[in-house]
Amino acid sequence: MENPNASQTTLDAMTDKVRAFPCQSCGAKLSFSPGTTSLKCDYCGAVNEFDEKTDVVEELDLDDWLRKLEVLHETYEQEHLKCKNCSGEQTLPANLFASSCVFCGTPITSQSYARRLIKPKSLVPFKIAKLQAQDKWRAWLKSLWLAPSALKKYAQSDGGIKGLYVPYWTFDANTFSQYTGQRGDDRIETYTTTNSNGEHVTQTRTVTDWTYVTGNVSFFHNDVLVSGSKTTFGATDQARSGDTAITGAGFVGAAIMTAFPTKLRTWNTVELVPYQDEYISGFQAEAYSVALKPAFAKGKEFIDAKVQSLVRQDIGGDHQRISSLNTHYSHLTFKHILLPMWVSAYLFSGKTYRFVVNGQTGEVEGESPKSGWKIFFLVSAILFVVFLLLVFGGSQR
Numbered sequence: 001m002e003n004p005n006a007s008q009t010t011l012d013a014m015t016d017k018v019r020a021f022p023c024q025s026c027g028a029k030l031s032f033s034p035g036t037t038s039l040k041c042d043y044c045g046a047v048n049e050f051d052e053k054t055d056v057v058e059e060l061d062l063d064d065w066l067r068k069l070e071v072l073h074e075t076y077e078q079e080h081l082k083c084k085n086c087s088g089e090q091t092l093p094a095n096l097f098a099s100s101c102v103f104c105g106t107p108i109t110s111q112s113y114a115r116r117l118i119k120p121k122s123l124v125p126f127k128i129a130k131l132q133a134q135d136k137w138r139a140w141l142k143s144l145w146l147a148p149s150a151l152k153k154y155a156q157s158d159g160g161i162k163g164l165y166v167p168y169w170t171f172d173a174n175t176f177s178q179y180t181g182q183r184g185d186d187r188i189e190t191y192t193t194t195n196s197n198g199e200h201v202t203q204t205r206t207v208t209d210w211t212y213v214t215g216n217v218s219f220f221h222n223d224v225l226v227s228g229s230k231t232t233f234g235a236t237d238q239a240r241s242g243d244t245a246i247t248g249a250g251f252v253g254a255a256i257m258t259a260f261p262t263k264l265r266t267w268n269t270v271e272l273v274p275y276q277d278e279y280i281s282g283f284q285a286e287a288y289s290v291a292l293k294p295a296f297a298k299g300k301e302f303i304d305a306k307v308q309s310l311v312r313q314d315i316g317g318d319h320q321r322i323s324s325l326n327t328h329y330s331h332l333t334f335k336h337i338l339l340p341m342w343v344s345a346y347l348f349s350g351k352t353y354r355f356v357v358n359g360q361t362g363e364v365e366g367e368s369p370k371s372g373w374k375i376f377f378l379v380s381a382i383l384f385v386v387f388l389l390l391v392f393g394g395s396q397r
Contacts, residue, residue: 024048031282034126034340034359039278053274057122059172059333065118066293072117118292122272123338125279126163126359133161133342133357140355140364163359165280165338167228167288170269171221171299172334177327178216179311184208184319208319217310221303223269226295228288228336267339267360275338285338292334 030039030048039048128136189207192200273279288295307327312320340359345352355366 032126032279034129034132039281050276050278053276055274057272057274057335059335062171062292062296062332062334065334066296069117069292118288118336120167120275120336120338122335123165123275123279124267124269124271124340124360125273126283126340128340128342128357128359128362130161130163130342132362133359136357136362136364137161137342137344137355137366140366161342161344161357163283164341164343165283165285166341167286168267168337168339169226169228169288169290169292169295169299170223170335170337171226171296171303171332172223173221173303173332174218174330175221175303175307175327176216176218176330177307177311177325178214179315179325180212180214180323181311181315182210182321182323183213183315183317184210184321186318210321211317213315215311215314217307217314219307219310221306223335224299224302225267225269226290226299226302228290228295229286230289267358269337271360272335272337283340288336296334 024046030041033040033047036047037050037052039050040046041048186206186208188204190202190204192202195201304327307325308322311322311325315322342357342359343354345354353366355364357364
């Protein structure tokens with residue numbers, strides 16, 4: 001098990017955690033090439049292979065760590081750093097532990113990150129390259145029928161898209177649930193009634209028969225995902241004009257989980273690999289700001305919802321009522337991981353709109369303005385069709 005003592009790693013070792021990799025051909029910095037096991041030179045284009053680790057992705061004991069963390073505290077603060085390559089100075093936001101120098105592009109990392117109690121041990125590498133992410137964003141924009149026409153022209157830009165590894169927690173648990181309740185089975189019943197003309201007519205109605213039930217269900221919940229971020233997408237204080245929308249866009253954590261919940265919970269964690277510096281090179285990486293305990297509280301909500309669904313499936317029938325439900329948790333483990341996202345924002349008519357491209361699957365989630373004129377013409381067309389139907393129906397009668 002990982003030692004939670006912050007002294008487990010020297011400060012010098014951690015400040016070099018996300019280090020620069022020189023190109024074997026020209027000596028320039030290298031960036032991880034998505035979908036490969038290689039680093040690509042941004043200057044000469046040379047491909048530099050690296051060896052993947054074959055370590056087992058470790059699960060940590062949740063109860064043990066929660067007890068240890070009760071007496072330990074973490075602080076998060078932004079840092080003013082000097083680049084070791086060009087001596088340029090910049091501020092690294094509190095939510096980032098890895099970025100790159102805004103002046104020369106050399107990878108930089110937070111010095112205070114050495115004091116983090118839990119560090120990522122695995123990640124899902126980027127499979128979608130930047131150009132692919134831009135193409136998917138443009139295709140998504142062009143598919144929006146109600147979007148303003150001017151927005152389609154904006155799609156020719158790159159969208160200021162940036163690659164970011166976002167922190168997540170995963171939780172595993174065995175649950176054994178005992179329940180009592182009722183099963184409702186529908187049946188069709190015929191009956192005779194009298195209509196307004198005094199005639200006897202036969203009609204049908206649905207009747208539900210309820211039966212008392214009791215039972216139990218067991219389930220293994222594997223890699224329940226909870227976002228480890230509650231901050232905004234961090235740009236540096238020396239943000240360029242194109243980064244203005246991104247700086248305050250609120251991409252990560254609660255903001256994106258609320259705005260884009262579906263695509264950000266559909267990760268294939270089977271593709272997790274042991275953490276390596278090479279995967280981070282050329283990207284930004286965010287440190288977690290949602291601690292383990294509150295993250296598990298959110299994960300438990302997802303698990304409890306799954307248990308409810310399993311119980312209803314076990315009860316069966318057309319309807320289910322759960323009177324009592326007692327769930328026992330066992331074999332609780334967790335991982336701290338990093339997941340890849342291409343994130344950006346764009347300004348349109350003075351308002352910020354966000355979008356995210358899943359760096360593993362390429363799925364797009366985003367916000368878009370809507371054209372008032374297109375909405376007006378759509379509503380008018382619908383009303384006109386309804387009017388024609390009413391006129392045609394009236395003439396037939």
